[in-house]
Amino acid sequence: MDSGRKKQFRFSEQDDMKMLREVISRNPFKDRGKWLEISLALPMSVDARRVRERTVLLMEQRRKANSSSLKKSGVDEVYGEKEILLDEILDLANDEEEKKKDDKSKAIKEEVLCKDIRKRALDNLTPSKSDENLKKMPKKSTSVMSFLKEKAELERQSKEDELALRREQFNLEKERFEIEKQERLQKLEMEKQQSKLMFELFSKCLNK
Numbered sequence: 150m151d152s153g154r155k156k157q158f159r160f161s162e163q164d165d166m167k168m169l170r171e172v173i174s175r176n177p178f179k180d181r182g183k184w185l186e187i188s189l190a191l192p193m194s195v196d197a198r199r200v201r202e203r204t205v206l207l208m209e210q211r212r213k214a215n216s217s218s219l220k221k222s223g224v225d226e227v228y229g230e231k232e233i234l235l236d237e238i239l240d241l242a243n244d245e246e247e248k249k250k251d252d253k254s255k256a257i258k259e260e261v262l263c264k265d266i267r268k269r270a271l272d273n274l275t276p277s278k279s280d281e282n283l284k285k286m287p288k289k290s291t292s293v294m295s296f297l298k299e300k301a302e303l304e305r306q307s308k309e310d311e312l313a314l315r316r317e318q319f320n321l322e323k324e325r326f327e328i329e330k331q332e333r334l335q336k337l338e339m340e341k342q343q344s345k346l347m348f349e350l351f352s353k354c355l356n357k
Contacts, residue, residue, distance in 0.1 A: 158195050160203055162231075167191060169234040172204055178245040208242065211235040 160168070171190050177183035184197040191200070211232065 158193060158199065164191075164193055165203070165207065166231060166234070168200060168203065169207070169231065169238060172238055173234060173241065176241055176245075177201070177204075178242045204238070207235055208239055211239060 168187065168191060171187040175183040175187055175190075177187060184201045188195055188197045188200045195203075214232075215236075
């Protein structure tokens with residue numbers, strides 16, 4: 150056995166009481182750096198890690214004792230100063246845990262809200278792709294676009310004029326067709342009358 154090995158400090162009941170009082174006084178659950186202050190304030194030679202581990206162990210034992218006492222009805226619990234200190238420490242730890250959860254939830258909500266605000270701001274401020282393309286387009290390209298636009302407008306107007314001309318031609322053709330139709334009908338009627346007259350004359354000649 151190595152006689153030079155440092156022997157681990159064993160807490161007595163009085164050591165536990167001193168440590169628990171310091172824990173309540175400094176509340177290391179709010180500031181982890183307080184564990185070091187507690188270890189330095191104690192009269193025994195222990196580091197911050199040992200103090201924290203001992204405190205956590207006593208807290209777990211107290212939680213189990215509280216849970217066990219709730220299950221047993223009609224049993225008087227031994228309730229001394231140590232139990233009072235541990236219950237107070239448990240309350241401190243629970244309060245800080247709840248506060249951390251609330252702070253985390255609040256931070257998440259604020260982050261989501263900030264992202265939403267930034268997104269809305271960017272949506273309102275960011276120009277559309279068409280606007281960006283127009284801004285980025287050089288003057289020469291802008292002139293070409295204007296020329297193409299004017300050309301397209303002229304072509305559209307030309308097509309409309311051509312369509313109007315075709316409609317006019319169609320109407321003229323229709324009128325001409327009607328006139329020719331009437332002329333043909335009149336010609337047929339005249340030929341019919343002439344044939345009738347010729348037949349009548351021929352009949353008279355035969356009867357003489």
